[in-house]
Amino acid sequence: MSVTALLAQLIPSLVAPAPTASRALRNRTSQRRFFAETKLTMDDTSFDLTEHEGSNLSPFLHRLFNEWDDRKTRGLFHHDISSCETKVLPGEHNFVATLIEGRDQKKRPTEFTMNQVLQPFVSEKFNFTKVSPLEVIFRFNETEKDSAQYFDGVPDTVSASSSAILINVSPIGYCHALLTPKIQDCLPQRIDQESFLIAMYVAREARNPFFRVGYNSLGGFATINHLHFQAYYLRVQYPVEKATTEKLTSLGNGVSIFHLLDYPVSGFLFKGGASLEDLSDVVSKVCIFLQENNRPFNVLISESGKRVFLLPQCYAEKQILGKASQEFLDMRINPAIWELSGHLVLKRRKDYDEASEANICRFLVEAALSETEFQELNRCLLDFVTSWL
Numbered sequence: 001m002s003v004t005a006l007l008a009q010l011i012p013s014l015v016a017p018a019p020t021a022s023r024a025l026r027n028r029t030s031q032r033r034f035f036a037e038t039k040l041t042m043d044d045t046s047f048d049l050t051e052h053e054g055s056n057l058s059p060f061l062h063r064l065f066n067e068w069d070d071r072k073t074r075g076l077f078h079h080d081i082s083s084c085e086t087k088v089l090p091g092e093h094n095f096v097a098t099l100i101e102g103r104d105q106k107k108r109p110t111e112f113t114m115n116q117v118l119q120p121f122v123s124e125k126f127n128f129t130k131v132s133p134l135e136v137i138f139r140f141n142e143t144e145k146d147s148a149q150y151f152d153g154v155p156d157t158v159s160a161s162s163s164a165i166l167i168n169v170s171p172i173g174y175c176h177a178l179l180t181p182k183i184q185d186c187l188p189q190r191i192d193q194e195s196f197l198i199a200m201y202v203a204r205e206a207r208n209p210f211f212r213v214g215y216n217s218l219g220g221f222a223t224i225n226h227l228h229f230q231a232y233y234l235r236v237q238y239p240v241e242k243a244t245t246e247k248l249t250s251l252g253n254g255v256s257i258f259h260l261l262d263y264p265v266s267g268f269l270f271k272g273g274a275s276l277e278d279l280s281d282v283v284s285k286v287c288i289f290l291q292e293n294n295r296p297f298n299v300l301i302s303e304s305g306k307r308v309f310l311l312p313q314c315y316a317e318k319q320i321l322g323k324a325s326q327e328f329l330d331m332r333i334n335p336a337i338w339e340l341s342g343h344l345v346l347k348r349r350k351d352y353d354e355a356s357e358a359n360i361c362r363f364l365v366e367a368a369l370s371e372t373e374f375q376e377l378n379r380c381l382l383d384f385v386t387s388w389l
């Protein structure tokens with residue numbers, strides 16, 4: 001009989017026939033070629049950007065790498081990320097800069113207003129039900145089989161979610177993918193507790209600190225109003241992950257909330273709790289609180305779901321009000337979660353060549369809330385979480 005408590009198996013399933021020898025060889029060759037070509041430069045010294053643990057990868061991440069490499073071989077991406085220059089900037093934070101010339105002109109355009117975090121789904125506009133079937137890497141579906149499962153012991157609602165992982169056709173890093181919870185339900189870009197838990201399970205199953213999952217709200221530079229998270233692999237520690245923190249409070253379920261110190265973007269760190277579900281529940285409720293109060297934000301799920309950064313921002317509002325610096329508008333940087341975390345995608349050779357920690361810090365400060373705004377948000381957030389825990 002049906003085992004309804006299991007999260008779905010990935011389709012094509014792991015118990016399906018193995019790839020042909022030629023395809024398996026092509027995947028391994030493609031992966032080795034990418035790892036050989038992509039270099040990171042710091043202080044004029046190059047080292048491997050995507051070097052990984054090989055056979056020590058989790059089954060989930062190993063499969064994801066192979067499937068992503070297969071789509072790369074098929075020519076489905078708008079650019080070859082392995083040929084894009086990347087460097088670590090000297091300084092206290094070690095920001096990462098990647099040059100992808102013209103990326104903003106090739107990616108799918110934003111089709112909604114940037115001043116409202118919650119907006120209705122509009123089926124006539126682009127959404128992920130309209131992608132090519134070749135862009136789909138995995139589907140999650142309920143299964144009756146006991147074997148070859150990812151994500152043991154998750155709720156029935158998750159296993160019945162019909163979620164999918166797609167390639168990002170405009171990647172900024174290796175294995176850049178999109179997680180689309182309940183894709184056929186055509187949900188707008190807004191976090192709910194169930195969908196956020198799916199993203200946390202994906203981060204945990206990767207079992208690798210260099211594979212992060214991120215979320216951008218509307219007004220926080222999400223470009224598609226269809227519920228999705230992003231993820232990719234980058235073998236460096238993000239600057240935000242190295243930031244010092246100060247504890248604000250510990251909640252009854254063991255989750256602790258911190259705020260960032262000595263980092264250009266004011267934000268929160270959540271960690272602890274008796275389980276991943278406890279941590280996910282707290283973060284998702286805080287995100288829902290921000291959504292309902294029309295406060296744009298970005299989320300980074302770090303360390304396989306053990307730490308979650310939440311970064312409120314106001315750059316889109318400044319653009320609308322004409323208060324954004326023309327210098328940074330000309331650079332066409334969208335401060336989404338990766339940029340706020342310290343990986344900057346630059347579109348012009350001049351900006352890449354002249355990139356410095358000082359300039360990046362000035363840009364991130366402009367995107368972030370002011371100290372007064374953050375302290376007010378901090379007070380409201382603490383009042384909110386202590387009211388229900």
